[in-house]
Amino acid sequence: MMTFKSRSLVLLAGALVLSMFAARADAQDVAALTLIRDEATRDIVRSSLDRAHAVGLPIGPLLSKAFEGIAKKASARSIRDAMAGLEKRMRRANDLLAPDPTVDELAAGADALYVGVPDKTLRQMRTMAPRRSIALELGVLTELVARKVPPGRASQMVLELMARGASGAQLTAMSSAVQADVAAGIKPDVALDLRGRGVMSLLPPPPSAAVLQGRPH
Amino acid sequence: MVRDLQEGDELIERAARALKVLPAADPRATARIVAAGRARRLHAPSHFTLFVEWLREPTLSFASAGFLAAAALVVGFVTRGAMSAIDEPVADLSVAHAAPLAVPVMTASGRNEARAVPVPIVFESSGARRVSVVGDFNNWDASVSPMKRIGTDGPWTATVFAKPGRHAYSFLVDDATLVADPRAPVARDLDYGGATSVLMVVAP
Amino acid sequence: MSEIDPAVAIRAKRGEEQAFIEIVEFYYPRCLRFARNMLGSDQDAEEAVQDTFVRVHDSFPRFREDARFDPWLFRILANRCRTSLARSRRHRALIEYGEVPLSAAAPEEGFGADWAEEVRVVLESLPAEQREAFLLRHVEDLSYEDIAAMTGAGLSALRMRVKRACDTLRARLTEVEQHGT
Numbered sequence: 001m002m003t004f005k006s007r008s009l010v011l012l013a014g015a016l017v018l019s020m021f022a023a024r025a026d027a028q029d030v031a032a033l034t035l036i037r038d039e040a041t042r043d044i045v046r047s048s049l050d051r052a053h054a055v056g057l058p059i060g061p062l063l064s065k066a067f068e069g070i071a072k073k074a075s076a077r078s079i080r081d082a083m084a085g086l087e088k089r090m091r092r093a094n095d096l097l098a099p100d101p102t103v104d105e106l107a108a109g110a111d112a113l114y115v116g117v118p119d120k121t122l123r124q125m126r127t128m129a130p131r132r133s134i135a136l137e138l139g140v141l142t143e144l145v146a147r148k149v150p151p152g153r154a155s156q157m158v159l160e161l162m163a164r165g166a167s168g169a170q171l172t173a174m175s176s177a178v179q180a181d182v183a184a185g186i187k188p189d190v191a192l193d194l195r196g197r198g199v200m201s202l203l204p205p206p207p208s209a210a211v212l213q214g215r216p217h
Numbered sequence: 218m219v220r221d222l223q224e225g226d227e228l229i230e231r232a233a234r235a236l237k238v239l240p241a242a243d244p245r246a247t248a249r250i251v252a253a254g255r256a257r258r259l260h261a262p263s264h265f266t267l268f269v270e271w272l273r274e275p276t277l278s279f280a281s282a283g284f285l286a287a288a289a290l291v292v293g294f295v296t297r298g299a300m301s302a303i304d305e306p307v308a309d310l311s312v313a314h315a316a317p318l319a320v321p322v323m324t325a326s327g328r329n330e331a332r333a334v335p336v337p338i339v340f341e342s343s344g345a346r347r348v349s350v351v352g353d354f355n356n357w358d359a360s361v362s363p364m365k366r367i368g369t370d371g372p373w374t375a376t377v378f379a380k381p382g383r384h385a386y387s388f389l390v391d392d393a394t395l396v397a398d399p400r401a402p403v404a405r406d407l408d409y410g411g412a413t414s415v416l417m418v419v420a421p
Numbered sequence: 422m423s424e425i426d427p428a429v430a431i432r433a434k435r436g437e438e439q440a441f442i443e444i445v446e447f448y449y450p451r452c453l454r455f456a457r458n459m460l461g462s463d464q465d466a467e468e469a470v471q472d473t474f475v476r477v478h479d480s481f482p483r484f485r486e487d488a489r490f491d492p493w494l495f496r497i498l499a500n501r502c503r504t505s506l507a508r509s510r511r512h513r514a515l516i517e518y519g520e521v522p523l524s525a526a527a528p529e530e531g532f533g534a535d536w537a538e539e540v541r542v543v544l545e546s547l548p549a550e551q552r553e554a555f556l557l558r559h560v561e562d563l564s565y566e567d568i569a570a571m572t573g574a575g576l577s578a579l580r581m582r583v584k585r586a587c588d589t590l591r592a593r594l595t596e597v598e599q600h601g602t
Contacts, residue, residue: 035358035438064353065408068385071357072395072409082408104331107353108382114407133331136419139383143415146404168381172417179402228594229587233559235537236458236544239450247445250471254441254478 036066041076048083057090061107089113096122097134108138115145121155128162137162140171147179149188157196164203174199252360333378336418338386340364340373340398345390352386352416354379359389381420385413430490434481441481444490445474451561452498458556459502461545465509469501476501495561496571499553506549543593547586554579555586 033049036042045066049059065086069079093109094101096119101109109122121141125134137158144154161171174195181191338350349359354377364373377386385404387395397403398414406413425447432440452473456466476497484493544552557568558579569576 033436035436061353064356067357068353069409071351071359071387071389072406072411074409078409085408104380104382111383135331135380135382139381139417143383143402143417146415147402169419172419175417226587226591228591228598229559231536232540232543232590232594235540236556236560237454238537240453240457242446242450243453246467246471247442247449250445250449250474251438251442253471253475254438 036070038076041066041070041079044076044080045083048080048087052087052090055091057087057094058103058106060103061090061110062086085114086110092119093122097126101126102133102135104135105133105138108135108142112138112142112145115142116151117141117145117155118151121151121159124155124159125162128159134162136168137171140175143175144178144188144192147182147188147191149178149192153189153192157192160206161196161199161203164200164206166199166203170199170202331380331382331420333380334418334421335376336379336416338362338364338375338377338398339400340388342373342388342390342396343370345373347391348373349389350375350377350386351389351395352377352379352413353384354386359392364388379416379418381418384416384418386416387413424489424491427490430484431486434484434486436481441478444477448494449474452494455495455498455556455561456502458541458544458560459499459549459552460505460509461541462509465505469498469505473498473501489567492563492567492571495557495563495567499557499571502553503549539594539597540590543590543597546593547589550574551582551586551589554582555590558583
């Protein structure tokens, strides 16, 4: 058993080790790599994770992307490309959602960028909500664009609803309603207008122009 | 040197023999432990949390543990700034499927990671022998969320734990085929082709 | 007492789930035996053992590959049992006078009772430190050096604890045997 003095020394040594730890991916996630049976795939995934960790990106979403590829029996090359693409988008999202986005925000931001949500929308959403997670709002935006609502139109609606104080539940319900309308044959932008105005009618009056432009107010 | 065995130790040996009887192996207990291990792997405690648990081990006195904890906090904040990595949320010490993940983690900017919430999932399939839900909330691991059938030919159900936001998932049928959820919106998989289902989760 | 092949522990440390399963299957009965003997309650024992294996799983990255697995595992288990005892001491303080304890009858009522149960009753009456030392030495067959490394106690203190435990067991079990003849 370690004495108090020994533990203190370990603590100080640990601080030094921790500072060097940035070069290696988290031990727990690396342990999950052993679940990947194919050696080539495992090596590719490990390199991708190490690279991401070296630049300070959380590796959870990347590992999930790798496991998705394995579940879908994708080739090692497809997995490598998918992880590289996600890493690139996460880096962009990291800049756009600064300072200090959560892991969920990074993953959601990367998805939003993938479907074509403009960079400035992410910046505006961050400015509008600097102190709470916007992972859900990013998810709603991604879903709307995935239903073929034009990215600019979807961005404008979500930003406006955020400014008016729409809750996560209201935004999610709106997105489900749009999806049902589109499935029923209604044009996506028309469906969004209809459902978005429906939510707005339940919310307090509109904010100032500064808020709508995502400028601090 | 103190001897631990003395005269009359035949009695002690008999007592020890009585206490040495091994209980039977319990496969269910093993399965519970392995499932808990998997859940921990997916949502690992942060190094900081493990470190604090190490400090709390009963072999340390309260005062020395307090001192080390304070020192650890200083070290933790300094190295956190140097690494600029964000810890994953801490998992609850419970068996997989039993409870949502606990303890939101605060980032340096003061924003909370959300907690995962339980979401019931239903799947109709008369021919399937085994079904699991796989998705980004469980690292596409079929062993985390196996589904149970209601009755002999009823629907399959499971509760998954997912954070608020948009998630991709599918059903893995008979360990072989990925099937989209007919009740859910479908999203085209831009990376691997095919289609996955979309799950939107809201915080309670 | 047999120990698991060190290669299995190394594989488990490196994240191989099958190796972790082998470890759980190999050690679960022994861990449950120790926990039951320490805690006197099946429910508390199962909870302590499950807790132990989850901590083992989490702590594997810190396990040194050149170390022996048994003492490392039993250290974690012993700590979990101490925590459980501390918790149940607070709970037992609430038990009213006259309520039957979780273990079987008191020695005075042991006339004709099962021998193993008698042993357990006396065991439970020992101070926790003596009970732990006795179980680790005479039931789990760990060496004094291993036990010292696990518990932080010095070798002399450990031997004294085991001696005192043996003295109490001997005295009480002799009484039981005499009553029974």
